[in-house]
Amino acid sequence: MHVLILGGTTEARQLAGLLHGTPGLELTSSLAGRVASPRLPPGEVRVGGFGGAEGMAAWLREHAVDVLVDATHPFAGTISFNAASAAAAARVPLLALRRPGWAPVEGDAWYEAGSLEEAATLLPGLGRRVFLTTGRMGLATFAHLDDLWFLVRSVDAPEPPYPPRMEVLLDRGPFTLAGERDLLRHHRIDVLVTKDSGGTATAPKLTAAREAGVPVIVVRRPPTPEGVQVVTDPESAAHWVTQHPRWGARVEGAP
Structure with a gap:
């Protein structure tokens, strides 16, 4: 089973750490390349853009990606909407991993x-x-x-x-x-x-x-693309990946 993580965040690295080494799982993390010396996650890493939603959809098909996790920064709005379009076009299940936002407390202005x-x-x-x-x-x-x-x-x-x-x-x-x-x-x-x-x-x-x-x-944060399932921590994302029906199909040897 091939998992693509759109990463660059702490949560993306943590998710890669949870999934790395799982038998039968191929893991690729994609970084935008905007930071000169990024902190690299475990597993395979690609750096750079895809060329928009169409380019990402083509990459998903070419590399036989089974599930896609968008763990980009909460303000990486363009790539999140590209991911939603690409996942729909390539018929790849998509999950968004978003850390919770901040909330004001007493004394904040x-x-x-x-x-x-x-x-x-x-x-x-x-x-x-x-x-x-x-x-x-x-x-x-x-x-x-x-x-x-x-x-x-x-x-x-x-x-x-x-x-x-x-x-x-x-x-x-x-x-x-x-x-x-x-x-x-x-x-x-x-x-x-x-x-x-x-x-x-x-x-x-x-x-x-x-x-x-x-x-x-x-x-304020940009909105998450409509219809995309969202979790707020890497553990929940890892559970979604390993419990996904496509994982079971791969383990059983189904095409």
Whole structure:
């Protein structure tokens, strides 16, 4: 049985770890290739795009993929919709693995935004020194805000266009609460912008912001493609794979 995991996330690596070495299971993880030195999961790994939904469907057929797991980042909306279209075209069962989103607690000052553009519109009214943790790909959205100062944290160095008053911090989670407290204090941050990525690796910044009374702009997630089954943890995804009827058919030697 051939399983393709669309990965790049912690959950994708954990799922690959749970499935790797299972007798009779061929495992391939696909990474987008946007990070220069990604953390690789166990098993076979391919890097790069598929060429849209049609290209992915062709890859699924060519490599006889039995089930597809979309374990990409919650904000990787394009590839998730491509995966849904490709899986339908190739008649391959699809599961989405999505970590739960964050939820505000007492003391949080959260402002929801439906997009990076909306976040950029909200920013000038909330602060002047911005901790921007939305990744390096969307910095052009904030490039016109030349009256604000930005601390941008990303895994790889960003490319222009980006805000003219900016300091880049190259780092990769997980982050500690003590470290996030020091960062906010040292850079005199008065507003935080983040995507609702969920998980624990980058959540300490939210606690640090709450403690410091720093408002947080939270960009909402894009929707999951309609009709796609969703689980929230790697263990449930591994169970879905190993209990899928296609697994039983392969074990019994059926075509």
